[in-house]
Amino acid sequence: MIKNILLSFGINFINFLFPVILIPYYINVFGITNYGLIAISLSLINYISVINDYSWSSLGPVKINKLQSDRLAINYYISTVVNSKIILSIPSFLLLFGLVHFYSEISTNSLFFTSLFVMLFSRTQNTHWIFIGLNKINIYFIINSIFKISCLIVILLFVKSKDSFQILFFVLGIFDCLIFLVSFLYLLIKEDFIYSKTSFKDIYSELQIGFKMFLTNLTICSILNSGTLILGMFVNSKTVGIYSIAEKIIMLGKHGIGVLFQGLFPKICKIGVRSISELNRYLRVIFKTYFVLFSLVTLLLIAFSEQIISILSNVFVYESSRYLILLSPIPLIAALNQPAYIALILNDKKNIYFSGYFIGLVINISLSFLLSYLFKVEGMIAALIITELFITLFLNYKVQLDKKLNFFSKND
Structure with missing residues (x-):
């Protein structure tokens, strides 16, 4: 239990303290006004990405725990969730496109506007819940830490001008995508995960549950x-x-x-x-x-x-x-x-x-x-x-x- 708390704390420390650590840097480099635009955009992305997270961060680990003796069932369940997330990404992008127009300072900046879609895409697939269910939190902690720290270094080295706030979400989104890709690569190689197509009936049932x-x-x-x-x-x-x-x-x-x-x-x-x-x-x-x-x-x-x-x-x-x-x-x-x-x-x-x-x-x-x-x-x-x-x-x-x-x- 203590090990799980420490590992979960480590993952959340990097994921949620990461933006806080960068606040002084953002304010000094971009100014308080541009930081306000970044804050609005992050909240917007966090709000919409809950559609793709749906209920799996809470219910997914429990379901995987129940299926631990049946590897085929686990693979099919993970595939069903992945396919559900892909389908849910469509309304997510449409919602982002619509809501951004309430904030003229964001919607009129085409480069910054585009970067929000990259950032949202990186949030559409998250594997943290799978590793919790498989009791492999330590593996996800390592993968997450490596890429989050690398992202921090890249931002500090290359995002250094006042107008570079426009490419900030490109950088954050790319590194989040790398976390997702490496996590799934680990599941494929070490956990014998095999992706499979799932029926719309199963996806609908999963969304209902x-x-x-x-x-x-x-x-x-x-x-x-x-x-x-x-x-x-x-x-x-x-x-x-x-x-x-x-x-x-x-x-x-x-x-x-x-x-x-x-x-x-x-x-x-x-x-x-x-x-x-x-x-x-x-x-x-x-x-x-x-x-x-x-x-x-x-x-x-x-x-x-x-x-x-x-x-x-x-x-x-x-x-x-x-x-x-x-x-x-x-x-x-x-x-x-x-x-x-x-x-x-x-x-x-x-x-x-x-x-x-x-x-x-x-x-x-x-x-x-x-x-x-x-x-x-x-x-x-x-x-x-x-x-x-x-x-x-x-x-x-x-x-x-x-x-x-x-x-x-x-x-x-």
Whole structure:
């Protein structure tokens, strides 16, 4: 379990800390306004790429684990997912083409506009979930680390002029494609993976199975990225850049929750199969631990907001640090819904967490547009906090109503 946590942390550290490490470089080289355009574009790509990820990052490893004794079944399942992702890439590209036109500074820059499609294409196929299911996280960690570090070196050496932000996504996209290609090459050579054609009936069935999880992922992605995207419609890219610095730090805190989840989940699955009462005791410990840990994170963000921001940017430090203080409760609120989310997943209560996240999605989008229009950045932050509070309260309330799932009760 500790090994999985460390490896997952390493992968997420490189994938999600990677953009944060480059923030000072982007601001110094490109300027805060161009950095705002980069932030909007990254959020746009992250938002749309959830279509291709669909539900497989969560459900894929579980399915592969169940099929581990049947290599042919694993190969067919992976092929089905790959083919599904290829089909889903069509609406992804169409959606990107449509949404980019809401941001005139991006759509009128043809070179930068084209680079977004390269970046999105690199996200359409991701093999991380396969390696988790095969318990080969260490292999993916090595492949991912080599190409991410190589990408960082290339950016620092060759993307050095103010206008070179236009080719940034070409560089990022190419290296992401290399990760995908080398990962699949490893599966072909070392894991005896054999690609096969799959029927549309199987693809449709796979999409049906994961639809509710997809909407859940869409909600999570919306909460992570909607702030930058919607703000970009109401304020200039300079303001978006200032806000995005604080938002990236909060996103790191939320990704930390995901890292812990990936590390804990295999052990939790085994406990859940063995004993519900033991699972509830374990989830109770996780809830208390998360409360203490992320409360401390919140206090640190508030107390050292200016110092944290100044590490990433030497301009508009006061403005960004104020936004960081306002955003600081979000990781804590989000962490406190994780034990309930796990309990519902393991007990196949898809309808409950689906309802919570779907309502959360509606609340998030509606409030984000309304409050951003009325109050700009402060309105967006209020919408994000309200959404997180609703989801956490909803999931924990539903768990408490079920005597079997209520891990808050010590009568087990």
